[in-house]
Amino acid sequence: MSDYNIAVLAGDGIGPEVMVEAKKVLAAVSKKFDISFQLNDFDVGGLAIDNHGKALPAATLKGCEDSSAILFGSIGGPKWDSLPLEERPERAALLALREHFDLFSNLRPAKIYPGLEAFSPLRADISASGFDVLVVRELTSGIYFGQPKGLEGEGEEQFAYDTMRYSKREIRRIAISAFNAAQKRGKKVTSVDKANVLVCSRLWREVVEEVAKDYPEVELEHIYIDNATMQLIRNPSQFDVMLCSNLFGDIISDECAMITGSMGLLPSASINQDNFGMYEPAGGSAPDIAGKGIANPIAQILSASMLLRFSLNETAAADAIDAAVVKTLGDSILTGDLLGPDERHLAKSTSEVGDYIAA
Numbered sequence: 336m337s338d339y340n341i342a343v344l345a346g347d348g349i350g351p352e353v354m355v356e357a358k359k360v361l362a363a364v365s366k367k368f369d370i371s372f373q374l375n376d377f378d379v380g381g382l383a384i385d386n387h388g389k390a391l392p393a394a395t396l397k398g399c400e401d402s403s404a405i406l407f408g409s410i411g412g413p414k415w416d417s418l419p420l421e422e423r424p425e426r427a428a429l430l431a432l433r434e435h436f437d438l439f440s441n442l443r444p445a446k447i448y449p450g451l452e453a454f455s456p457l458r459a460d461i462s463a464s465g466f467d468v469l470v471v472r473e474l475t476s477g478i479y480f481g482q483p484k485g486l487e488g489e490g491e492e493q494f495a496y497d498t499m500r501y502s503k504r505e506i507r508r509i510a511i512s513a514f515n516a517a518q519k520r521g522k523k524v525t526s527v528d529k530a531n532v533l534v535c536s537r538l539w540r541e542v543v544e545e546v547a548k549d550y551p552e553v554e555l556e557h558i559y560i561d562n563a564t565m566q567l568i569r570n571p572s573q574f575d576v577m578l579c580s581n582l583f584g585d586i587i588s589d590e591c592a593m594i595t596g597s598m599g600l601l602p603s604a605s606i607n608q609d610n611f612g613m614y615e616p617a618g619g620s621a622p623d624i625a626g627k628g629i630a631n632p633i634a635q636i637l638s639a640s641m642l643l644r645f646s647l648n649e650t651a652a653a654d655a656i657d658a659a660v661v662k663t664l665g666d667s668i669l670t671g672d673l674l675g676p677d678e679r680h681l682a683k684s685t686s687e688v689g690d691y692i693a694a
């Protein structure tokens with residue numbers, strides 16, 4: 336029987352509510368597949384600022400270091416918005432964790448489930464051809480991390496600069512993540528760049544081509560970022576895995592999320608070289624609906640499934656969770672975010688949806 340330590344960082348807003356449901360589902364797969372989890376709770380984000388004076392206390396970081404993976408909820412909210420940028424939960428906890436564990440590979444699957452096509456702003460096209468994309472975004476380098484950055488000069492001649500930089504090593508490892516993922520999916524990688532303008536993108540393309548040679552069964556195509564945003568609207572079903580740098584992946588993953596039309600369904604993974612990872616919903620702490628028991632727990636539950644799949648290699652258990660989610664949606668056990676305005680009376684609560692998936 337396998338035994339795993341998982342650090343559970345539920346955080347703020349709807350985080351704690353949806354985390355309860357993810358734990359229920361982990362308990363269910365633990366029983367069915369004979370996997371034992373030690374789920375250890377730690378404070379993070381605004382909650383940790385209130386309880387310990389900082390968003391990522393040393394005990395939380397230590398707890399994460401001693402675990403096989405991190406299941407993360409969401410952090411932040413209006414209460415902590417006025418703090419200086421460096422102390423804000425997002426920066427002081429989320430970015431700090433990504434950096435500390437070198438979580439360079441950000442995987443964001445976005446798909447439209449059968450029956451939920453009406454939520455997509457692209458409804459007509461989607462119902463004909465479907466939408467099921469994995470965005471693989473480089474998360475710890477590129478223009479968001481490049482040095483130097485700053486301000487120089489004065490008056491109207493003052494200028495600001497950020498430096499975009501990528502090493503071959505950084506490009507290679509994220510490209511390998513994308514090709515590995517594509518091998519298990521639709522066998523196609525679309526690499527997003529701006530190689531007609533940027534030197535970084537030229538190097539990106541060169542290294543991606545090299546990596547592709549090791550994956551003869553995976554088709555590789557290159558696309559410019561501007562065309563990619565357009566093609567996603569025009570014909571979204573042409574894509575399988577989209578391989579992106581930090582900046583372009585930020586943009587593309589939000590666009591893909593919006594094409595599905597429902598934030599509450601989308602999980603994400605941020606993984607390092609040793610398959611250690613942090614798993615969290617793509618959405619935020621949703622302060623507008625927190626505390627009401629109406630948040631959709633599926634993004635958190637699918638994040639737990641990704642944790643099983645990528646960090647623990649418990650594929651059967653992950654498949655079972657994914658199948659249970661498909662069945663739950665198919666059986667119309669839906670929270671309010673997945674119902675039209677005149678169907679809201681049919682909405683199930685956060686815990687009813689969690690119970691159904693666990694069952």
Ligand code: ATP
Nearest residue numbers: 411598599618619620621622623624630631632672
């Ligand atoms: P952040 O900066 O943390 O990403 P945000 O301002 O982008 O926050 P989110 O928390 O992502 O906001 O929420 C955006 C919208 O999506 C809100 O209206 C929120 O209620 C809704 N939403 C997000 N997650 C869920 C969920 N799990 N269930 C239902 N609605 C959700």
Ligand code: MG
Nearest residue numbers: 617618619620
């Ligand atoms: Mg957001």
